[in-house]
Amino acid sequence: MSRPAPEPMQVVKQRRDAALTTLAGRVPYIRFLNITFDRRGDELTGVLNFDGKLIGNPLLPALHGGVTAAFLEVTSIITLSWSLLWEDVESGAISPEALPRLPKTIDFSVDYLRTGLPRDAYARSTVTRSGRRYASVRAEAWQDNHARPIASSNAHFLMPREG
Numbered sequence: 001m002s003r004p005a006p007e008p009m010q011v012v013k014q015r016r017d018a019a020l021t022t023l024a025g026r027v028p029y030i031r032f033l034n035i036t037f038d039r040r041g042d043e044l045t046g047v048l049n050f051d052g053k054l055i056g057n058p059l060l061p062a063l064h065g066g067v068t069a070a071f072l073e074v075t076s077i078i079t080l081s082w083s084l085l086w087e088d089v090e091s092g093a094i095s096p097e098a099l100p101r102l103p104k105t106i107d108f109s110v111d112y113l114r115t116g117l118p119r120d121a122y123a124r125s126t127v128t129r130s131g132r133r134y135a136s137v138r139a140e141a142w143q144d145n146h147a148r149p150i151a152s153s154n155a156h157f158l159m160p161r162e163g
Helices: 009-025 028-033 065-091
Strands: 035-040 043-048 055-057 104-112 121-130 134-142 151-158
Touching: 009 028, 009 035, 009 065, 028 065, 035 065, 043 065, 055 065, 065 104, 065 121, 065 134, 065 151
Parallel strands: none
Antiparallel strands: 035 043, 043 121, 104 151, 121 134, 134 151
């Protein structure tokens, strides 16, 4: 009895990228803010690509606080969903077209730590608890230096029902 040959790595990478693109593409606001995701293995980094429409105070200029909060929330939701789908995407048990619904936000709090400058911003989220019905996620956003975050957040999400 022989084992089937493993899939070529390129096929697995294409399946991962297609699933992530489909997951993020389902939310029009992600496209409006021009948020993309950089995937390295199972770790995601959200990228808020700078655009002049994101400025809240043109005198400073500074990123709008609502944009910063939305960026952290979007990164948290996509990271949480990605962590739940990882095994199925890796095994090929789920196709990018058959992805489940996204978690719903229960509560979300943001700490604004410094002014967001008119340039790209990055964010990473950590799932601190993930159960059948409820999940907790922490996120942090920075611009030039990861050690100098511009904002951090804590969020709780209602998990989508299976089936």
